[in-house]
Amino acid sequence: xxxxxxxxxxxGTEVKNVCTxxxxxxxxxxNTLRYRVENMQxxxxxxxxxxxxxxxxxxxxxxxxxTENGLVEVSVQVLRIENNTASLTVNVKDNGLGIDASNIxxxxxxxxxxxxxxxxxxxxxxxxLSIVKKLAELFNGSVNLExxxxxxxxxxxxxxxxxxxxxxxxxxxxxxxxxxxxxxxRFLVADDEDxxxx
Numbered sequence: 721x722x723x724x725x726x727x728x729x730x731x732g733t734e735v736k737n738v739c740t741x742x743x744x745x746x747x748x749x750x751n752t753l754r755y756r757v758e759n760m761q762x763x764x765x766x767x768x769x770x771x772x773x774x775x776x777x778x779x780x781x782x783x784x785x786x787t788e789n790g791l792v793e794v795s796v797q798v799l800r801i802e803n804n805t806a807s808l809t810v811n812v813k814d815n816g817l818g819i820d821a822s823n824i825x826x827x828x829x830x831x832x833x834x835x836x837x838x839x840x841x842x843x844x845x846x847x848x849l850s851i852v853k854k855l856a857e858l859f860n861g862s863v864n865l866e867x868x869x870x871x872x873x874x875x876x877x878x879x880x881x882x883x884x885x886x887x888x889x890x891x892x893x894x895x896x897x898x899x900x901x902x903x904x905x906r907f908l909v910a911d912d913e914d915x916x917x918x
Contacts, residue, residue: 722771722854722855722858724767724768724771724858725768725770726766726767726768726882727766727767727768727769727884727889727890728764728765728766728884728885728886728888728889728890729764729765729766729767729769729772729884729889730764730765730886730889731757731759731763731765731772731796731798731808732757732759732796734769734772734773734776735755735757735776735794735796736755736757737773738773738776738777738780739753739755739776739780739794741777742780742781742784745784745915746784746792749784749787749788749789750788750789750790751784751787751788751789751790751791751792752790752791752792753780753784753792753794754791754792754793754794755793755794755795755796756794756795756796757795757796757797757798758795758796758797758798759796759797759798761798761800763798763800763806763883763884764883764884764885764886764889765798765806765808765881765882765883765884766881766882766883766884766885767859767881767882767884768858768859771855771858771859772859772879774851774855775810775852775855775856775877775879776794776810776812778848778849778851778852779810779812779848779852779875779877780792780794780812781848782848782849782875783812783813783814783816783873783875784814786814786816786817786818786873787814787815787816787817787872788816790814790815790816790872791814791815792812792813792814792816793811793812793813793814794810794811794812794813795810795811795813796808796809796810796811797809800883804882804883805880805881805882805883806880806881806882806883807878807879807880808878808879808880808881809876809877809878809879810875810876810877810879811874811875811876812874812875813872813873813874813875814872814873815871815872816872816873817869817870818867818868818869818870818871818872818873819865819867819869819873820867820869821867821868821869824865824867849863849865849875852875852877856877856878856879859879859880859881860879860880861877861878861879861880862877862878863875863876863877863878864876864878
């Protein structure tokens with residue numbers, strides 16, 4: 721039921737923004753987070769940047785959740801191809817907990833995690849990878865996961881976008897709206913994930 725909101729965007733900027741969000745989370749777990757973007761032709765893309773961010777967000781969230789005192793690497797490659805389209809490959813690699821080969825297909829199902837132990841110890845809804853799979857398909861792409869228990873995981877997303885135009889990118893710095901609240905107005909934020917509350 722999702723409708724894509726397409727706009728012109730720089731994939732390198734979107735990757736940097738998402739990875740910056742996870743810097744503190746990585747440090748708290750003793751992890752090193754590295755990222756690099758290969759975009760030799762400096763191709764601007766036209767598509768739903770927010771959903772692209774969500775794919776990367778979900779993959780990074782998983783990688784960091786199941787990795788302690790390790791390394792998480794994000795690499796993105798953008799290749800312009802014919803007929804005003806571009807191919808984008810996202811790799812998220814970690815040396816964390818890993819997944820048993822017999823459970824790899826299962827974890828792409830809604831509300832499903834590898835096993836009960838994982839669900840209890842690490843929490844979460846079991847929706848992260850199923851959402852990534854659905855979003856990748858919306859981008860006429862695919863997702864593949866390779867993992868070895870106790871060694872780590874590599875997730876690869878191949879996505880297709882139309883090529884965009886630099887001149888049509890929004891500035892990304894809209895004026896902050898002025899919101900007036902009644903005196904003494906308070907918010908209660910309730911969530912089982914500290915990161916979401918923050």
